[in-house]
Amino acid sequence: MKHSHAEYVPAFKALSDETRLKIIDMLSCGELCACEILENFSISQSTLSYHMKTLVDSGLVNGVRDGAWMRYTLNKEKTEAVIAFITHISNEKEDCICKNNRNKNCNI
Numbered sequence: 001m002k003h004s005h006a007e008y009v010p011a012f013k014a015l016s017d018e019t020r021l022k023i024i025d026m027l028s029c030g031e032l033c034a035c036e037i038l039e040n041f042s043i044s045q046s047t048l049s050y051h052m053k054t055l056v057d058s059g060l061v062n063g064v065r066d067g068a069w070m071r072y073t074l075n076k077e078k079t080e081a082v083i084a085f086i087t088h089i090s091n092e093k094e095d096c097i098c099k100n101n102r103n104k105n106c107n108i
Contacts, residue, residue, distance in 0.1 A: 005089075011082050014058035019043070020051050027061065027074045034070045 014020055023037055038048050052072060055061035059078040063070045 008082060008085050010058040011060055011078065014054050014060055017051070017054075020055055023051060023055060023072075024060065024074065024079075027072060031071055031073045033066065034072065037072070 015024070019041065022040070026032060026037060026040065034045075034048060034052065037052075038045060041048065043051075052061065052063060052070065056063045056072075060075055060082070062073050062075050065071075
């Protein structure tokens with residue numbers, strides 16, 4: 001399994017905010033309208049739009065316009081890919097960066 005570390009950076013940036021983590025948690029139950037998400041936070045609609053844009057741009061969330069509102073769902077394929085990436089990089093493997101880039105002067 002070959003992974004490009006850079007392709008996961010937007011997802012990790014999106015997940016680095018408590019509000020966005022809570023939104024991901026909410027979307028785990030199914031599709032939600034922006035208005036339904038907004039009801040659970042003490043933030044403005046424009047702040048929610050910023051968070052949702054970050055999540056959509058990262059690929060973790062899908063957004064579809066429904067009249068004046070947006071409806072959001074989790075992108076299960078992307079979330080599963082992020083989980084697989086974390087599993088991959090957090091386990092020892094033959095092609096590990098540390099094995100390929102060891103400093104020859106180091107006694108490790």
